[in-house]
Amino acid sequence: xxxxxxxxxxxxxxxxxxxxxxxxxxxxxxxxxxxxxxxxxxxxxxxxxxxxxxxxxxxxxxxxxxxxxxxxxxxxxxxxxxxxxxxxxxxxxxxxxxxxxxxxxxxxxxxxxxxxxxxxxxxxxxxxxxxxxxxxxxxxxxxxxxxxxxxxxxxxxxxxxxxxxxxxxxxxxxxxxxxxxxxxxxxxxxxxxxxxxxxxxxxxxxxxxxxxxxxxxxxxxxxxxxxxxxxxxxxxxxxxxxxxxxxxxxxxxxxxxxxxxxxxxxxxxxxxxxxxxxxxxxxxxxxxxxxxxxxxxxxxxxxxxxxxxxxxxxxxxxxxxxxxxxxxxxxxxxxxxxxxxxxxxxxxxxxxxxxxxxxxxxxxxxxxxxx
Ligand code: SF4
Ligand code: FES
Numbered sequence: 533x534x535x536x537x538x539x540x541x542x543x544x545x546x547x548x549x550x551x552x553x554x555x556x557x558x559x560x561x562x563x564x565x566x567x568x569x570x571x572x573x574x575x576x577x578x579x580x581x582x583x584x585x586x587x588x589x590x591x592x593x594x595x596x597x598x599x600x601x602x603x604x605x606x607x608x609x610x611x612x613x614x615x616x617x618x619x620x621x622x623x624x625x626x627x628x629x630x631x632x633x634x635x636x637x638x639x640x641x642x643x644x645x646x647x648x649x650x651x652x653x654x655x656x657x658x659x660x661x662x663x664x665x666x667x668x669x670x671x672x673x674x675x676x677x678x679x680x681x682x683x684x685x686x687x688x689x690x691x692x693x694x695x696x697x698x699x700x701x702x703x704x705x706x707x708x709x710x711x712x713x714x715x716x717x718x719x720x721x722x723x724x725x726x727x728x729x730x731x732x733x734x735x736x737x738x739x740x741x742x743x744x745x746x747x748x749x750x751x752x753x754x755x756x757x758x759x760x761x762x763x764x765x766x767x768x769x770x771x772x773x774x775x776x777x778x779x780x781x782x783x784x785x786x787x788x789x790x791x792x793x794x795x796x797x798x799x800x801x802x803x804x805x806x807x808x809x810x811x812x813x814x815x816x817x818x819x820x821x822x823x824x825x826x827x828x829x830x831x832x833x834x835x836x837x838x839x840x841x842x843x844x845x846x847x848x849x850x851x852x853x854x855x856x857x858x859x860x861x862x863x864x865x866x867x868x869x870x871x872x873x874x875x876x877x878x879x880x881x882x883x884x885x886x887x888x889x890x891x892x893x894x895x896x897x898x899x900x901x902x903x
Pocket of ligand 1 (some may be wrong): 705758768769834835837838839840841843844845846861865866867868
């Protein structure tokens, strides 16, 4: 693709910090977590938000880690509003109190997305790795609704909480959420490190999918339910990030600009930094963004497949995690030469229930599950 045929990005995921009071075992952050001393300062984020808007970005998702660990969050929300960006706060909620939320509303925050680990406190706090987290989230959700911000509840589901999906749907309804995202764990980063403890059974998956379909019909007009299926049981992969370098930009706490939140797991990439290049240059001209853009890079069977511009060959990070080569067809595709790797992973998954919790230095970086 040439710069003149590349569309501008729609959304920016601003990972303000990898710091987080929770330690979820499926966190999408890289295994090598960035320390606070490496984080971009306020003025740089303000410039980056202006550059993003000028590039054509419409929405900014403030994320982490936990974005509320940054004391300048309201300033950054204000900068997003001034640049004309729609702002969404993706948070665990445990640091959200009345004064902080009031400051964010005052600065122009448009939407809150609050994560829940389970529907009941004991299991939820065990998954989050923090006692008392669930109750704090309930209080945060009540504050969000009291201040009349739209609320999305994000429920990450897996083998150890899927049985309580009915209660999670009831929880989202009771909290007054407009939207519920039921997202199966994606297996890269910490999710890959904990795959054997998290991957659901096919029975669990089929029951959950049937339940979501029934609840979508029952709650039409009251609660919108988004459903993200696990690739490990799919016949065709998802169009990860809407295609590499096609819709999304991700900026890491230290300022690396990535095509997706997991791209730092890929070796051999020199991801450019907002400290040394403009977002526009990075989006249109960097080698990192152009490497898997479009279809010219594809191997067979993708290159001659009729779905090549629908799913763009699947997920590069998953291809690397499973095969060791980011340029292979995603094994989530039943046509992929490496499909057997997924079958083996599923067979291997009904084992331990203990987690490797997210923390700095817990497991080696660039971890790959051997075939
Ligand atoms: Fe998608 Fe490639 Fe599979 Fe075709 S062969 S469905 S393009 S992953
Ligand atoms: Fe990186 Fe899918 S998560 S391409």
